[in-house]
Amino acid sequence: MGRITLQGVQKSFGPVHIIKGADLEITDGSFVVFVGPSGCGKTTLLRLIAGLEDVTGGAILIDGRNVVDVPPAKRGLSMVFQSYALYPHMSVRGNIAFGLKMAGVAKDEINRKVEAAAATLNLTPYLDRKPRELSGGQRQRVAIGRAIVREPKAFLFDEPLSNLDAALRVQMRLEVTRLQKQLGTTAIYVTHDQVEAMTMADKIVVLNGGKIEQYGSPLELYEKPNNLFVAGFIGSPKMNFVTGELAKQQGATTIGVRPEHLKVERDGQGGWQGTVAVAEHLGSDTFLYVDAAALGMLTARYVGELDLHPGDKVSLIPDPARIHRFDDSGKSIHA
Amino acid sequence: MATQQTQLLARTLLTPAVALLFIWMIVPLALTIYFATLHYNLLDPGSESFVGLENFRYFLTDPAFLASLQNTLVLVGSVLAITIILGVPLALLLDQQVVGLSIVRLMVIAPFFVMPTVSALVWKNLLMHPVSGLFAWIAHLFGLPAIDWFNDAPLFSVILIVSWQWLPFATLILLTALQSLDEEQKEAAEMDGASAISTFVYITLPHLARPITVVILIETIFLLTVFAEIFVTTGGGPGLQTTNIAFLIYSQALIQYDVGSASAGGLVAVVLANIVAFFLVRIVGRNLEA
Numbered sequence: 311m312g313r314i315t316l317q318g319v320q321k322s323f324g325p326v327h328i329i330k331g332a333d334l335e336i337t338d339g340s341f342v343v344f345v346g347p348s349g350c351g352k353t354t355l356l357r358l359i360a361g362l363e364d365v366t367g368g369a370i371l372i373d374g375r376n377v378v379d380v381p382p383a384k385r386g387l388s389m390v391f392q393s394y395a396l397y398p399h400m401s402v403r404g405n406i407a408f409g410l411k412m413a414g415v416a417k418d419e420i421n422r423k424v425e426a427a428a429a430t431l432n433l434t435p436y437l438d439r440k441p442r443e444l445s446g447g448q449r450q451r452v453a454i455g456r457a458i459v460r461e462p463k464a465f466l467f468d469e470p471l472s473n474l475d476a477a478l479r480v481q482m483r484l485e486v487t488r489l490q491k492q493l494g495t496t497a498i499y500v501t502h503d504q505v506e507a508m509t510m511a512d513k514i515v516v517l518n519g520g521k522i523e524q525y526g527s528p529l530e531l532y533e534k535p536n537n538l539f540v541a542g543f544i545g546s547p548k549m550n551f552v553t554g555e556l557a558k559q560q561g562a563t564t565i566g567v568r569p570e571h572l573k574v575e576r577d578g579q580g581g582w583q584g585t586v587a588v589a590e591h592l593g594s595d596t597f598l599y600v601d602a603a604a605l606g607m608l609t610a611r612y613v614g615e616l617d618l619h620p621g622d623k624v625s626l627i628p629d630p631a632r633i634h635r636f637d638d639s640g641k642s643i644h645a
Numbered sequence: 646m647a648t649q650q651t652q653l654l655a656r657t658l659l660t661p662a663v664a665l666l667f668i669w670m671i672v673p674l675a676l677t678i679y680f681a682t683l684h685y686n687l688l689d690p691g692s693e694s695f696v697g698l699e700n701f702r703y704f705l706t707d708p709a710f711l712a713s714l715q716n717t718l719v720l721v722g723s724v725l726a727i728t729i730i731l732g733v734p735l736a737l738l739l740d741q742q743v744v745g746l747s748i749v750r751l752m753v754i755a756p757f758f759v760m761p762t763v764s765a766l767v768w769k770n771l772l773m774h775p776v777s778g779l780f781a782w783i784a785h786l787f788g789l790p791a792i793d794w795f796n797d798a799p800l801f802s803v804i805l806i807v808s809w810q811w812l813p814f815a816t817l818i819l820l821t822a823l824q825s826l827d828e829e830q831k832e833a834a835e836m837d838g839a840s841a842i843s844t845f846v847y848i849t850l851p852h853l854a855r856p857i858t859v860v861i862l863i864e865t866i867f868l869l870t871v872f873a874e875i876f877v878t879t880g881g882g883p884g885l886q887t888t889n890i891a892f893l894i895y896s897q898a899l900i901q902y903d904v905g906s907a908s909a910g911g912l913v914a915v916v917l918a919n920i921v922a923f924f925l926v927r928i929v930g931r932n933l934e935a
Contacts (some may be wrong), residue, residue, distance in 0.1 A: 409837035409838060
């Protein structure tokens, strides 16, 4: 079991409030991603749950028990660090076994569990190597092995993939997700990469300035962002925002349209007129950065190849059903 | 072509420095070897004559040689043990976040900057003196008799002084190593349920293996040649109790004025130092390989 509940969790470092009251309910077995820009408090929140930092206020419940005063090792969680934090002088076997050894588990059982974990992660041939003799991806797997061997109530991942190159990151992303589904253990995963968040999460927590902006499934966040921040943060390329007269006609202060919900027409008459400033041809997609005079720069995405070049006149027609409206305070207006 | 020219230029420019260093090394060595084969006593000028290996036989069969060899090894070993065994906990303490830490650090490091003669004099006259020393005064406070350090435990007293001088060095090296220990590793150990002692044994101590090796190698080089502390405090005595190899050679040359025998002793010391270095690198040098 691994149900984690946060009730009004606060954290300050001196006069600086890092976490300004977080309430969250993480159900057993779900994969929850904390995402937000750097400095938003996502890592701090994870460390609070792990017990590496002490809360200033509020309660953290694991399976209904408040663990605020419980030391990290006794919370039944395990953590994968950004730097992997492998013990350099121990072999892979020693690294994976360390937690069990500290818990006083019998030798045979340690061996059995380490072998099993190594087999799950394809690390069996490397068990007697030192961390420095491994590649980045293998080190990453050792760090994960160290986490799974203790059979924790939940895994805590602190930006574990940020030190890997792009291709490996995609591969490890899949492996981590697959492993988590296979084990059925609750996982909390911190990242600043919204693509990682969208692809891995059952539910995403968007954090900004120490506050939870929205908590929901990836598609909920994509389709019904609570506010301007979430709308701008989720989705790539970013949502286009338009203010002024056009927004007022829709009864909003700001309206937002995602690049993929703008229909591009060459020399068209309707919609928003503009000139192509930059065109990115990826083959599968074409991204257009359009200078739309008073509306500012707009981004449009066309699936497939579109033969447009800088200087071409285009009109962008927003999909009326996909226009997001926001009020003065940046909150979403739902019809 | 350009590379060749650069190499030639580099060699040409380096030559004077290398040549100077070589001469600096080879002239004293050659002269020492030459003197070691002579009967050469300053009290008996003009009587220099070739005696072959007679000086070596004289030096090596001298009962003072074995005694001083033993003293040298005891001194080096004890000081190494004391500085490392005390240096590790001191470094751990200094690694903590405490108010006024920069001043404490400075004071801990200070003894290393005091020259050996001065520190030996301070220890001899202000601390260990049986009549006017601080230790004697403390002993009196508790109604105990004062200890006459340099008569009752001469070698131990010298070890104490030399350890006091070298403890800051060990502490400093170990402290910098501790500061380079990855914070996330300690946190990972904490998550793994390691107690403070387990973390020290399994994480910190292995991390310190390499700096401890460095401390052992560097201290050994300097401790083999300890001289000023002995000269100032005990003068090698009582008897031969605090005479090490360096002091023995000095006494051969400048107390007995026997240049030939002292030169032979100097060469023996060079060989001994190399033997120690050989074993040291074999035993602890493995730690230095990446």
